[in-house]
Amino acid sequence: MTQKPANGVNGPDEIRKLLSGDSSRSFTDCMSALIIEDEALRARFWEMFFANEEPYSRRAAWALDTVCESHPEWAQPYVKRLIEALKIFEHDGLKRHSLHLLGRIEIPDDLKGELINVCFGWLISPTEAVAAKVYSMDILYQLSQQFPEIKHELIDSIEFGMHDGTPGYQNLAKKLLVKLYSEV
Numbered sequence: 001m002t003q004k005p006a007n008g009v010n011g012p013d014e015i016r017k018l019l020s021g022d023s024s025r026s027f028t029d030c031m032s033a034l035i036i037e038d039e040a041l042r043a044r045f046w047e048m049f050f051a052n053e054e055p056y057s058r059r060a061a062w063a064l065d066t067v068c069e070s071h072p073e074w075a076q077p078y079v080k081r082l083i084e085a086l087k088i089f090e091h092d093g094l095k096r097h098s099l100h101l102l103g104r105i106e107i108p109d110d111l112k113g114e115l116i117n118v119c120f121g122w123l124i125s126p127t128e129a130v131a132a133k134v135y136s137m138d139i140l141y142q143l144s145q146q147f148p149e150i151k152h153e154l155i156d157s158i159e160f161g162m163h164d165g166t167p168g169y170q171n172l173a174k175k176l177l178v179k180l181y182s183e184v
Contacts, residue, residue, distance in 0.1 A: 015048045019059040031063035042067070046078060050085055052094065061097035072104045083111050086118045092129040095122075099135035103142065116143055116150065123157045130166050137169075141176050148183070155180050 021027045035042040048060040068075045082098050089095050119136035122128045144151045158173045
């Protein structure tokens, strides 16, 4: 069975060619406009995202993340794959986009524990990028509303990173700590 070409794009080689442009915001916006209009092309972008192939996966991830800001439901079918991919993605951009997507969608109960473990690991890691830590912190706070037993560990983990945290980390950390202190 042959799949219908999406915007003339049929297969990974064509997706690579399409994503071989620059890595600017305007290029990402162009890619986003294409995948908003074409569901088949959007599915091919998801496949490239999960292929973990630099720089194409990162560019596909950025376009999908941009589109899913206004259409978060388009990421919902990929929750399990996103969480599984977090364990293998090495590029900070793929981690950042995955966490950003996961922070906007409903996580099924059977995947929440796995996501909590990944996020705590990245939050306290001395080598993880700041964006991954910040998005992990945000996701953990969201999940702490359902699992209050993680709030004390989250407070400790956030405080642990405060002295070395960037201004962005410290800004979110302070806001979340105020909320967490009032909740425990």
